[in-house]
Amino acid sequence: MLNKTFKLSFLLVTVAVTSVINTHVRAQEAPIFGDVTIGQKFGPDPVTVRGMSGGDVAGRRITNSPDTPTGPCAGFFDEKPDHTIELKNRFEYLKLRVESPADTTLIVKGPGGAWCNDDLDGKNPGIVGAWLPGTYNVWIGSYRKNSYIPYTLQITETK
Numbered sequence: 617m618l619n620k621t622f623k624l625s626f627l628l629v630t631v632a633v634t635s636v637i638n639t640h641v642r643a644q645e646a647p648i649f650g651d652v653t654i655g656q657k658f659g660p661d662p663v664t665v666r667g668m669s670g671g672d673v674a675g676r677r678i679t680n681s682p683d684t685p686t687g688p689c690a691g692f693f694d695e696k697p698d699h700t701i702e703l704k705n706r707f708e709y710l711k712l713r714v715e716s717p718a719d720t721t722l723i724v725k726g727p728g729g730a731w732c733n734d735d736l737d738g739k740n741p742g743i744v745g746a747w748l749p750g751t752y753n754v755w756i757g758s759y760r761k762n763s764y765i766p767y768t769l770q771i772t773e774t775k
């Protein structure tokens with residue numbers, strides 16, 4: 617089974633190759649597979665973490681459902697979450713959005729249930745709404761099985 621170490625190595629190789637090709641690569645300061653703890657009116661907004669999507673576990677196996685109110689549990693994931701997000705208080709509005717160069721998917725599990733999304737903005741997934749306080753597990757998947765795609769995950773209170 618592929619694991620985080622493999623994905624991290626793959627990401628670093630990808631970054632290295634990209635750096636050779638493009639001499640104007642900006643410093644990427646967002647932590648890889650980083651965890652986030654935020655309260656209301658956090659700053660700077662957005663908080664950004666990054667990673668590598670994908671795996672061999674179907675989304676419906678993580679959520680025990682093919683569908684949620686925020687979208688279908690499409691795509692393939694690692695068994696373990698890529699990030700945790702701890703919310704210190706309730707958010708009336710919080711948006712998670714993924715940016716990646718290919719078709720990625722998203723699962724969030726935490727207080728109150730599980731939420732999936734596939735294509736909120738083009739092929740990029742996102743989840744928007746009110747959030748209860750607590751700790752959320754976040755998985756970023758690839759629509760295709762065993763496809764590994766670099767991504768950034770942005771968390772914002774900005775509408």
Ligand SMILES: [Ca+2]
Nearest residue numbers: 720734735739
């Ligand atoms: Ca997608």
